[in-house]
Amino acid sequence: MWKDLVALWNLAKIYLKGKTGAILLGLFTSIIFSLTGLATPYLTRFLIDVVFHASRGDLLLPLLIICGVILIILFFTGIISDYVLVRTFERVKLLMRHDLFRRLLKAPVDFLLMQRSGELNYRLFGDTETIQSFFNRLLIGLPIDLLFIVIISSIMVGWNLRMALFVFAVLCLQVLVIIGFQKPLLKYALLQKGKAQFLSGFVVERFRNIQLTRTLNAGAMETDSFKSGLEELMGINVKAYMLGKFSELSVVLVNNIWSFGILWYGGRLVLAGQITLGTLMAFLLTAGMLYPRIASVVGSVLSFQDVRASLYRFLEYHRVMPAVHEPPEAVELLLEEGKVIFENVWFGYKPEEPVLKGLSATFEPRKITAVVGRSGVGKSTLARLLVRLYDPWEGRILIDNVDIRQVTIESLRNNIRYVIQGEFLFSGSIWDNICYGVGSCSEEQVFAAAGKAGADEFIMQLPEGFHTRIGEGGFQLSSGEAQRIALARLFLANPRIVVLDEPTSFLDPETESAIYQAIMDLKETATVIVIAHRPSTVKIADHIIVLDNGVVAEQGTHAELLGKKGLYAAIYTELCRREPGLPVKKEVCTPAPAGVSSNVISHGEGVS
C-alpha cells in the first residue's frame, strides 16, 4: 500500500511539475467555496434564535445582504476553482498520455505486438483517466474533506457535546453501510470494465480480420462467442445495477432514520432547554454536510484498489525500456558514400536461439545488392538491424565506417528507407500517405514520385485523385495499388540507403518493369538492398548475397552464382518453379544447372 502511494507520489512529481501555483490557487478557492457554504447553518441558527425568537425584524435586511454576498462568493470561487483545477488536471492527463505514447513508440516491437487488441488504447485512455482523477482527489478533494470533517466536528462539539456525540455515533453507522456496499460495488465495476474491454477488443479484432472470418466460414462461431460474451456482460450489468440501487436506497433509508433520530434526540434537548431550536436546526444542516464528506473519504480509500490496478498497468508501460539505446554523445549521421558493412553480427529474438551467427556482409553504394535465402533464414532481420529496430548481440553494423550505435537514431532513420512487404498505409488521403515521414512536400514532388511508382494513373481515376481518402472509412486499395503508394513514398523521400522487402510481389509484369527501372535510377544516388523473393528481382541486382544458417553462404553476381551450382542455383530454380506462367519467367528463368536439385534449399521449408 505504502509502496504504491510512493509510486503515485513519484508520478505526481513528474506530471505535476510546475503546477504548484495552479494547484494552490485551486485548493485555496475550493476551501473558500466550502467554508462559505458553512455559513448556511450559522445563518439559520441566527435567524431562528435571534431574529424570530427575539423578534429582531431590523436584522432581516442585513441578513439578506449577507446571504447575497455569500451567494456571490460561492459563485465566483466555484467558477475559479473549477476552471483552475479542471485545466490543471486535464493537462496532467494530456502529459501522461503524451508521455506514454512517446515511450511506446520507442518500445520494443515484440512487446507491442504481444499486447492484446484494445489494450494499448485502454491503458492510454482509461488508466490515465483513473490515475489523474486520483491525483485530483489526493491533492484537492481529500485534504478539503478532512479539513471540513475536523471543522464541522469542532463546531458541533462547540454547540453541544452530547448532541455532537449522538451525531457521530449515527454517522459511524452510516460509514459502516457505505463500507459494506463499496467493496462489492467496486468488484462489479471492475468486472464490468474487464468484460466490456474484452468484448471491444474481440469486435475490433474480428472486423479487422473480416476476410479471414468469412473465408474460414467462422461467422456463426464468432456470433455465438459474441452472444455468450454479451450475456455474461448483461448478467454482470444487472447485478451491478441492482447492487447500486440497493446501496443507494439503504443510504437514503439510514439518512432518514438518522434525521428522525437527530430530531428525536435534539428535540428532547430543546424541550429540556439544553439547546435552542436554532442549534437543533443548525445541527441537522451541518450533519447533512458532514455525511458526503465522510462518504467521499471512505470512497477514496476503497477505490484505491482500482487505482492500484491502473497504476500497475500504467507503470508497466511507463517503465518499458526503449528497444535501442542512444548514447548521449551520439552524433548526426553524415553520409559520404553510404557503404553498409555488417561485421561479425550475432543476433536472435530469443536468448540462446541466434538467427544471425556471425554474419559479415558488405553493401556497396550505387549498387543493388539482393539478399536471398530460405524462408526464416534472417533476411528481414538483417534489415531490421540496419534501421535499429533491434541491436546485434555481438558485432557491429557500419555505415561509412561509423558504428550505427554511435549516431542519433533520428539521423540514421532519416537516411535509410526500409519498405516492408505489405507496408501499412494510414487512414487519410493518398497525398498524406505519400508525404508521410517527409514533412512538407510540393505538388511536383508528389506527382513525380507517384509517376515513378506507376501509381499516377490509378490515382487519377479515383473519385478525388490524390485527395481520395483511403483506409478506415475510405477507399479500399488493392495490394498492388497499396504497394505502389508505399513505393511512391520511398521515391519521394529519395533516401541514400534503401532496403526493399520484395518490392514487386503484388505487381503485374508491366508495372513491375517500370518499378525495376525506378529502382535502377535510385541506385545512381543510393545504396540499394533488396530482399528478393522473385527471380525477376534478383536479376536486377549487381551483387547477390545468399544467407544460410545465419551467415553468408555464397555471394557474387547472378551468373557467377549460377555457375557455382550450389545453394543459390537451387534457390533460383525453386523461385522460378513457383512462378509458373508468368511472362517474366521466359526471360529471367534459365533452367537450373544440371545436378542441382531444389531439395538443397531446405527440408520442406521452401524459399521465399
Ligand SMILES: Nc1ncnc2c1ncn2[C@@H]1O[C@H](COP(=O)(O)OP(=O)(O)OP(=O)(O)O)[C@@H](O)[C@H]1O
Ligand atoms: N519478433 C520475432 N520474435 C521471435 N522470432 C522472430 C521474430 N521475428 C522473426 N523471428 C524469427 O526469426 C527468424 C528469421 O526471421 P526473418 O523474418 O528475418 O526471416 P526471413 O528470412 O525474412 O523470412 P521470410 O523470407 O519468410 O520473410 C524466423 O525463424 C522467424 O520466425
